[in-house]
Amino acid sequence: MALDILAMAPLYQAPAINRIGPKTDPSKRPADPLKPLVLSRTKLTTIEAKRIMSILDEAIYKVELVTLLSYVASNREDMEGMLGEDVMRAVREHEDLCQVLLENVRCLKEKERQLQEQKEAEEEGWLRDRLLSIELQKSSLSPLMQQIKDSTKNVLRLLLSNPQAARLLQMQTQGRSAEAQNFIDSLIELRGFLFEKLLTSPMEARDKAQFLQDISRQNSNNQQIIDTLEKELAERMKNRNAEVEKENFVIQELKNHLHQVLKFSENSLVRTKQEAEKQQKADFRASQARVAKIQQEILQLQSQFYNLVMENREAEQALRKKKYKVETEIENWIQKYDTEMGEKQEELEDLDAVHREEKISLEELRRRHKVLVGEFAQIREEREINSKKRMEAEQEMVRMVRAATLIQALWKGYLVRSLLRSKKKRGKGKAKDKEKGKQKGKEKGKGKK
Structure with missing residues (x-):
């Protein structure tokens, strides 16, 4: 039936024949131990094989589109803008035909169910009429199914003539039912088997059979x-x-032996208990004799204890008297010690008062001494300063005296030199005057002549 629905000329661009490959995961190829089962080729070489694979791919593609028609019919508003008006009109007609077919099938099943329920109670003629009507209704389904096939082919032609709409519809995989998806997966698996079969050469098939x-x-x-x-x-x-x-x-024999040993041990235990009771009675009688003997010893020891207690009491009385006497003496010594210590304490307090007064006076003297020491230090500093000043003044006076002496000496030398120079000048003037007088006299003598 599926082949009848899909038996139509291809109206879409099929994939390249030379690029057809197996739709299987390469990671699932057999390992080296199964090398005879591994295909030596990965591409088809003959035209017939390529045509077969192309037809199968085309059929899978058409099945993918056909299984989404129910999704398109249930989502008309969303898919109308994607597929176009022509495709949606064809889909609506196809959906109406499918609904009519489903209604007829439902009515036919209902009639068959009623016929099965009323088969025993009704007459034979009436049953024959009902069966005839059911057969007629079944025969009327064939033209309706043919119309559905034609409608399916028409929808596929419209979709394949519009590749963009077909691709958009093919992307709506969430609208495909689980049964349809299983059918498509089976077709893809069949394609893988067929592709592997077409790739297998006669030699490889023979090797595979031999393997x-x-x-x-x-x-x-x-x-x-x-x-x-x-x-x-x-x-x-x-x-x-x-x-x-x-x-x-062997285990059973050991168990029997163990049972006998247990019986023997029980008998020995009874004998041991009897012997223990006899020994206990003998020990009890011996213990009673020892208890009587010990009681006599206790009485003797009690009398000795009483005598010792009396002796110790007398000794204790003597020791108590001695203790009282010693305590009295100690108390007297303590009183005497307290009296002497009181006197010593009063004397110590007097000495302490005197010490405090002397300490106060000592502090006063120290304070005055500090003041005097400060004044003395100040006076000594002033004296040192004055002595330094005197020494500096004396040194200054000595320098001044030396300077004055030097200045006086220089001044005296200067005066002496000045006097000497003035005397020399005067002597030269007199000599000049004499010469001038002589010349004048000569001139006068010449004039007189």
């Missing part, structure tokens, strides 16, 4: 070994059970 035969042969050998081991295990289990039975027999 499977080897595996089955090895499995049979392993099964024989397992059977042999199971037989050995059964024999060993049988031997083990026999050994266990022997050990159980």
Whole structure:
């Protein structure tokens, strides 16, 4: 039925034939021990194989679209803007036909149920008429189913003519039912099996069959070994059970022996108790004799104790008198000590008062001494300052005297030199005057002549 629905010419762009690959996880490929089962090729080489895979991919694609038609019908408002008016009109017609078919099927089932319930109570002619009407109604379902097929083909043509709408519809995977998804997964799994079958060459198929035969042969050998081991295990289990039975027999004998030992121990315990009772009675009689003897010794010791107590009381009285006498003497000595210490205390207080007065006077003298020491230090500082000043004045006076002496000496030297210079000048003037007088006299003499 699915092939009848999907039997139509491809109206969409199929994937490239050369790029067709297995839709299986590469990580799930067999390991090295299963190398004969690994395919040597990963791409199809023949045109026929490529066409087969293309047809199967096209069928899967169409099934994915068809399984979403019920989702489109239930969400018309959301999908109308995505798919277009033509597609939505075709989907509504398809949905109406499906509803009519479901209603007819429901009515047919209801009639069959009623027929089964009334089959025994009704007449045979009436049952025949009902069966005939049911058969006629069943025959009327075939044209309706053909209309649904045609409607499905029409919707697919419209979707495949609009690739964008088909892609948008294909993305709505959450609207697909679980049964439809399982059917699509089965188709994808079938595609993987078919792809693997088409990739397998005759040589690989023969190697694979040979490998499977080897595996089955090895499995049979392993099964024989397992059977042999199971037989050995059964024999060993049988031997083990026999050994266990022997050990159980030995254990039973040991239990019987233990029971006898317990009986013997009980008898010996009874005898031991009887002997212990006899020994206890003998010990009791011996203990009574010892108790009487000990009581006599106690009476003797009590009389000795009484005598010792009386003697100790007399000694205690003597010691008490001696103690009283010593205490009296000690008390007298204490009173005498208190009297002497009182006198010493009064004397000490007087001395303490005198000491305090002297201490006060000493403090006063120390205070005055500090004042005098300060004044003396001040006076000594003043004297030192005055002595320094006198020494400085004397030194200054000595310097001044020396300076005055030096100045006077220099001044006297200057005066002497000045006098000497003035005398020299005067002598030269007189000589000049004499020469001038001589010249004048000569001139006068010449004039007279």
